[in-house]
Amino acid sequence: MFQTLRSRILFYLLLSSMIGILFVSFFMQWGFEESFTKYLDRNREKKIDRIITEIEKGYQKNGHFTRDPVFGFLHEHAMTDQLYFDLYDNRGQLQMGTSNIVGYLNSLGLTEPEPNDEEWHSASYTLRANNKVIGKLVAIYPIGLIDDEYNFLQTIQLYIYAAVCLTILLSILFSMLFSKKLIAGLNKVSFAANELQQHNLSIRIPLTGLPTEVKQLAISFNNLAESLAKGEMLRKQFTGDLAHELRTPLATLRSQIEAYQDGIWEPTPARLQSSHEELMRLVRLVNELEKLLAAENPQIKLEKVEVEAGGVLAALWEMFVPLFKQKGVHLHILEPNQELIFPTDKDRLMQILSNVLNNALKYTPEGKNVTISILTEKEGYVGFKIEDEGSGMAEDDIPHIFERFYRGDKSRDRKTGGAGIGLSIVKALMEAHKGMIKVKSRINKGTSIILWFPVEDD
Known part of the structure; x- marks a missing residue:
């Protein structure tokens, strides 16, 4: 009963x-x-x-x-x-x-x-x-x-x-109607939950006619279903992209090794170097995936220390000046006017900034500029702003650039464009720091990325 x-x-x-x-x-x-x-x-x-x-x-x-x-x-x-x-x-x-x-x-x-x-x-x-x-x-x-x-x-x-007697009859009638109307919304939620359990990720609850409280529950359910559907889509896309990333170097290595075995190719130093490069592509891909998994680990522990922002810029200058000179891109460092100290995991911080700088270097043509500066106008945060004069991105691509293997320009060579994991690592490490990322970009004008780090440790 x-x-x-x-x-x-x-x-x-x-x-x-x-x-x-x-x-x-x-x-x-x-x-x-x-x-x-x-x-x-x-x-x-x-x-x-x-x-x-x-x-x-x-x-x-x-x-x-x-x-x-x-x-x-x-x-x-x-x-x-x-x-x-x-x-x-x-x-x-x-x-x-x-x-x-x-x-x-x-x-x-x-x-x-x-x-x-x-x-x-x-x-x-x-x-x-x-x-x-x-x-x-x-x-x-x-x-x-x-x-x-x-x-x-x-x-x-x-x-x-x-x-x-009349009031009792009306009370029974309206109680039955009200309880039926109230439970109707919950029944919709229950039905949708069962459908979701059966992997029907397209199920959504109509919001019309629902009470406010049930409507809020339905909105939360729809958001959850949307998130699961997006996660499933990204999982499938990740699987396909990973298979594609592995297929190209493996196919190249396979054809070269079979050529060696069949005597078609002589194992000259140049050909062995080519095979070695394909092998190193696989090694780099696996290393990047390991870094991504480590960064996305919910139990990741940051070894935070007090770091001075100007010192970080100096270290980046020493690290990247040779690479920028080699490509002919000008790197500019704008030193802050005051000493800015904030808590962070220094190794993770350098990894974040290095990935963003590498990305800027790859897509900035020779003779153009990349600038790094420090921002403090956001209360409670210190920001690293990295601007380039590269090819830029379309507005529709910006929300997706931190997804694994995502490239806005599908025609980019994967040897020059990388595996598409670097910015995914950046996003995961920024979330671990409780930081924020803001991106602006215009095609053929360049890209601006601001990385905000909290100045107080939780």
């Missing part, structure tokens, strides 16, 4: 609705009956006050008790309201009364017989005229409600009961 979420929601909605309905109906009935009883009591007191006023006025006018019009009022109240009176003078003698009418009417069958357990109440009121006690008036009436009053109260209670 109550194993499903819908049954639990329906049960608690109905339970809360029933409790509310019962409390409201109870207080409505109790409050109305109490107010109605007080209203009847006030109305009876007004009638009694009227009778007392008429008796005292008649006595003051005539000097004795008169039957007209008092007895007419007493008779009217006796016949219509079951309110009976006995009038006594100051000596206790009964002057007039209507209390004996009850038995008389019963004997004639003009009224309903009195119930055996009916209780009566009497109240005495002192009569005065000219500041003298002239007698007393005894009012006699049944405790509780009389016929018309009781019928009226019963009718009201009947309406209350009908309203309660």
